[in-house]
Amino acid sequence: MIGQTVRLADAISIARILAVPIILGFVLWHPPSLFVPAAAIFLIAAISDLLDGYVARRSGKASTLGIYLDLVADKILTSCVLLVFVDLGILPTWPAALIITREFIVSGLRTVAAAEGLIIPAAAWGKHxxxxxxxxxxxxxxxxxxxxxxxxxxxxxxxxxxxxAYFIMYIAVILTITSGLRYVYNARHVLFQMMKH
Incomplete structure (x- = not known):
């Protein structure tokens, strides 16, 4: 039963990744006439992140694949849509660049921390x-x-x-910077460990 639940969580994450080319197809095929279906699929994909997290917590166990998929699915979804918005002129380059750069920094720190057997505490700011x-x-x-x-x-x-919509996006940028700085601060023991090598 636990194995089936874990596989369900993994399948939800995979479905979120597979939703990305569908969203991009709608957006790039004939913008902006298909933005509504693209928005609907994006919303479902974003909500599915909460669902696979709930399923994984319910089982009390997560697969290594599931942890990986959960980490990359959201980043792929968000980054691809932001880049398309930049391409269409809807969004300036710098907000997208800041948001995506933050994800690279956090992912890199997580990877190094995991390799060193260290734990970086998650912060609510990241979820916000x-x-x-x-x-x-x-x-x-x-x-x-x-x-x-x-x-x-x-x-x-x-x-x-x-x-x-732009006002909400710029709030997201502020939270991106703030949460990124807090994450780096919480990961300072990882950075100190890196400096010793």
């Missing part, structure tokens, strides 16, 4: 960052669904929903 970033991406999908992309827009045509 993920939640707000996903909300901002979802809002940007909806804000530009069926409307002109930024390259064809004038200042007067910017809608309140688009302004709100």
């Amino acid at each position: 960052k993920t939640l707000v970033t996903n909300a901002a991406i979802f809002m940007l999908f909806l804000a530009f669904a069926g409307s002109e992309l930024p390259a064809n827009m004038s200042i007067s045509s910017v809608t309140p929903v688009q302004i709100f």
Whole structure:
């Protein structure tokens, strides 16, 4: 029973990764007319992160594959969508670069810590960052669904929903920086250990 539960959690993570090319296909095929279905799939994929975590906790055991999939699935989903937003002109390069860079730094520290047998305590700030970033991406999908992309827009045509979506995204950027700095601080023992080698 436990093995089946673990496999279910792994399957949910794999499904989240497989959702990425579908989302990108909708976004790139004929933007922004298919942003609504892309937003719906993105929302389901983001919520599935909570589901596979719940399933894994319920079993009380996680597979090595499951831990790996859970770590990379969210990063693949978020990074790919952010890069497409940059390509379409919806998002400036720097917010996407900051968010993705933070993920590289945290993943690198986790890898080194695991190799050294060290534990870096998780912080609630990271979860808040993920939640707000996903909300901002979802809002940007909806804000530009069926409307002109930024390259064809004038200042007067910017809608309140688009302004709100950007506001949420910049909150996500602030949380990205803050949570990243806190994570590095919590991982200072890992950094000190690296300096000794």
